[in-house]
Ligand SMILES: Nc1ncnc2c1ncn2[C@@H]1O[C@H](COP(=O)(O)OP(=O)(O)OP(=O)(O)O)[C@@H](O)[C@H]1O
């Protein structure tokens with residue numbers, strides 16, 4: 001038993017280092033001046049400032065939602081720093097110009113950009129955009145992608161260089177008035193990632209963004225916008241980590257995906273924000289709005305998420321199935337341990353004919369945590385022959401944790417076929433003993449059993465990240481049984 | 483190889499094993515028979531290190547080591563294998579991945595380098611043939627949706643892969659059809675060697691026609707009440723347990 005505890009302690013959040021980077025901060029608090037400050041810092045055009053101010057004025061009229069099955073001390077929005085950029089802020093041409101401290105950070109994160117660049121001749125590659133606090137630090141492989149007409153850059157850069165695309169699509173899926181946190185994000189977001197895949201192009205590599213909250217007292221508000229033109233395909237992955245801090249940090253992102261005719265977007269997330277300590281102190285509040293639209297026929301959007309971090313997660317990656325024959329998928333593993341709370345799921349909105357959606361959700365709760373699945377399947381009146389299949393499984397480890405399922409189904413067309421299956425199980429002593437009897441210790445056995453339980457979701461991840469995700473699951477659950 | 487002395491074990495405060503004595507040497511096959519609820523599976527579980535059971539008295543020496551001080555996984559790594567009476571299902575974990583992990587752990591414990599992928603695959607093929615198990619079965623998730631007999635065969639396949647020193651087969655014959663029984667028994671016989679020992683828990687003489695035991699023990703109410711040669715099993719089959727009970731109670 002002592003051994004297990006020791007292991008657990010030594011295996012605690014290993015991404016929790018603090019980097020000593022000179023940051024350029026806004027004063028804390030939120031008002032129109034701060035928004036003007038951010039907009040000016042980013043050298044934004046007038047329309048962007050107008051957009052932000054409108055969102056802010058709307059936000060002022062809104063209330064923080066409390067329908068999710070989570071409880072927490074609501075953040076004081078005047079105590080947050082809304083802009084923190086690691087210096088230097090000038091445009092970086094090459095890695096040599098990046099702050100060496102920051103490079104060390106990347107190394108600790110296991111991202112070797114140098115290596116990535118050096119290996120650029122190799123087949124399987126990943127283009128990475130790195131966002132520290134609020135600012136995009138480095139996007140790799142930009143030139144290689146540009147040859148195919150693919151735009152992959154920071155959101156800030158997109159506003160400067162592709163204003164027509166940003167203006168056309170930003171908020172077309174998640175209106176800035178959509179919800180409290182989306183409105184806040186629209187007012188104060190500082191950076192994020194932008195991808196544009198032109199007609200008929202299959203993106204030749206994984207596009208990936210690593211997010212990291214670094215400076216103390218800051219919130220992270222990034223936006224991601226991905227547009228896949230007719231017949232194009234892209235696979236995108238985001239990963240996130242944060243230092244260990246005693247206070248809670250707020251992360252309120254907005255992600256919008258637009259898939260045109262015959263286009264496919266696969267969006268994968270490995271979320272590992274700092275979850276707080278074993279007593280539930282600190283940790284990131286992860287309040288995120290993610291939504292995609294299959295705008296025209298035969299479009300397909302898949303969300304895959306492995307959520308192991310954050311003190312509180314509040315997130316429902318959704319798909320609006322507007323085009324006929326379009327497909328929406330949601331594959332999720334959410335792990336909560338200690339005092340973590342997660343309320344996550346999806347919304348599948350069927351509007352077009354013959355639209356199909358699949359929801360596979362695997363919740364794993366350990367310690368004193370609470371893990372909820374919340375999902376909506378809506379079949380609109382005109383959605384002839386819509387199909388949905390939902391499977392929501394919960395796995396409990398120990399008897400102090402909770403698992404909850406809140407499925408909502410709204411059917412306005414009687415040709416719809418909607419299937420929902422749900423199971424709750426406990427990790428079995430018999431299963432653990434079976435593994436031990438074959439020479440496999442407790443921690444490894446839990447890893448095996450949990451990974452087996454999540455197989456249907458993990459198999460959706462790009463190869464490179466499936467292994468990482470498996471390890472993450474094992475680390476997150478270490479010491480949770482026995 | 484194995485020496486059990488005055489073993490008492492209980493679960494939830496109820497004593498199940500009430501003073502077991504048993505000596506097993508390399509190369510031997512011991513059959514343990516006994517009525518339902520007499521404690522056969524309990525003995526197997528205590529040997530394998532299931533933590534729900536409290537050993538209140540006695541000792542178990544295995545290859546010079548105090549077995550009771552070893553964790554279940556270390557006992558397995560030291561060569562103790564239990565073919566379960568009721569093998570569990572582990573959804574989503576393929577047999578192959580499971581065995582690879584187990585072999586990796588056992589080798590690491592012994593200070594050996596990891597098995598090469600090529601060697602592992604060769605071994606997989608060889609053992610598959612040895613115990614005549616369907617390739618497709620081996621590729622599926624552990625016991626998930628397996629029939630009763632398939633689960634038992636899979637236990638023997640795992641035994642073949644892990645090459646244990648002491649194998650305990652807990653009613654591996656129950657649920658097997660006639661052909662499967664012969665195949666499993668063949669497998670066990672082929673795996674037998676001068677260095678290994680086997681404990682066979684069974685209700686039926688039938689299995690012992692195929693795997694000839696050196697000794698037969700009868701367990702009754704937590705104690706070994708009679709030991710003998712293979713003829714004891716025949717006698718038991720003929721007369722039933724009543725004669726034992728009468729003998730004991732007399
Ligand atoms: N948790 C428990 N609490 C009380 N009694 C238990 C518990 N677990 C097992 N027992 C009892 O221990 C006794 C021995 O069980 P065991 O499984 O070892 O029998 P067995 O000889 O293997 O029987 P079978 O031939 O049916 O497989 C049984 O009477 C059983 O009911």
Ligand SMILES: [Mg+2]
Nearest residue numbers: 522523524567
């Ligand atoms: Mg039994």
